[in-house]
Amino acid sequence: MADFNFRSPEERIYHPLLDKYGVQLYVKRDDMIHPFISGNKWRKLKYLLQAASRQNKKHLVTFGGAWSNHIVATACAGARFGFRTTAYIRGEQVDNSVLMLCRLFGMKLRFVDRQSYRDKRELYDRYHGNETDAYFVDEGGSSLEAVRGCAEIITELENPYDHICCACGTGTTIAGIAAGLNEQQLNMKPHAFPVLKGAGFLQKDLLELGVDSDQLVWHYDYHFGGYGKTPPLLLQFIHDFARQTGVLLDPIYTGKLFFGIFDLVKNGYFPTNSRILAIHTGGLTGLLGKQDDLLRTLNDTNDHE
Numbered sequence: 001m002a003d004f005n006f007r008s009p010e011e012r013i014y015h016p017l018l019d020k021y022g023v024q025l026y027v028k029r030d031d032m033i034h035p036f037i038s039g040n041k042w043r044k045l046k047y048l049l050q051a052a053s054r055q056n057k058k059h060l061v062t063f064g065g066a067w068s069n070h071i072v073a074t075a076c077a078g079a080r081f082g083f084r085t086t087a088y089i090r091g092e093q094v095d096n097s098v099l100m101l102c103r104l105f106g107m108k109l110r111f112v113d114r115q116s117y118r119d120k121r122e123l124y125d126r127y128h129g130n131e132t133d134a135y136f137v138d139e140g141g142s143s144l145e146a147v148r149g150c151a152e153i154i155t156e157l158e159n160p161y162d163h164i165c166c167a168c169g170t171g172t173t174i175a176g177i178a179a180g181l182n183e184q185q186l187n188m189k190p191h192a193f194p195v196l197k198g199a200g201f202l203q204k205d206l207l208e209l210g211v212d213s214d215q216l217v218w219h220y221d222y223h224f225g226g227y228g229k230t231p232p233l234l235l236q237f238i239h240d241f242a243r244q245t246g247v248l249l250d251p252i253y254t255g256k257l258f259f260g261i262f263d264l265v266k267n268g269y270f271p272t273n274s275r276i277l278a279i280h281t282g283g284l285t286g287l288l289g290k291q292d293d294l295l296r297t298l299n300d301t302n303d304h305e
């Protein structure tokens, strides 16, 4: 498989709030890995694609929602590394800008009702069971290979930090971070920020990925109503952060993460002189899915303050 190595930089964020509380915030810019194979989605795919390639598989079959960052990453990575790609999309047939990108990269889309979508293995076996060159890639790329890929977030680090913060969907990325910290015996505290409501189940899922969730600090209060929920307060924060720092956040994951970090800073949670690292897991195409809400927020903002 062709090489694709990009070590994402660690950049310092300058902001008056951080100065006021005497903490230093850095971002590992995994969003810069690639515009579409972005962030943790590349880390999660890396070893899966290598395994597929070793087994002479030529067709990646995967699963996701209609705005999924994983789907567009798989479409682009497939095109780049010589795989055909098919994605099973949950719900009724739709067109949107992210699915358009997937089709540009040559991905075949099949829409399935929520009931059939539940059993992805069954879908795969039914339609691809006899295809010798097909390769199953779970929703979000979740797998032990993905944990291994995400552990490289830690092995790549060039500087020491006291805290490392990451948004959680399936929890695979934070599991990789925790695994990396254990391997390297580094004394940084990992913090998990679930973007789903009622994300207590993640603790058990992490155990299945080989990580004891007790070693993490869990921040359950920054889901903003649940997965995909993006109230104006969050969108306003993303707008403020972009104009104050030049860094774009996505509304589904990293916006909630940075809002949470800033809220903790404001509450004096981090001691003075703390060095905090936030992982920018990418996913900026998520902004496209919230375009109407974002425009409403921008139009409501008084730009002449």
Ligand SMILES: *Cc1c(COP(=O)(O)O)cnc(C)c1O
Pocket (backbone or CB within 6 Å): 039, 040, 041, 069, 070, 140, 167, 168, 169, 170, 171, 172, 173, 174, 250, 253, 254, 281, 282, 283, 284
């Ligand atoms: C998918 C995604 C996540 C969630 O990663 P998990 O490994 O499922 O916890 C976080 N941030 C972004 C931008 C994502 O696209």
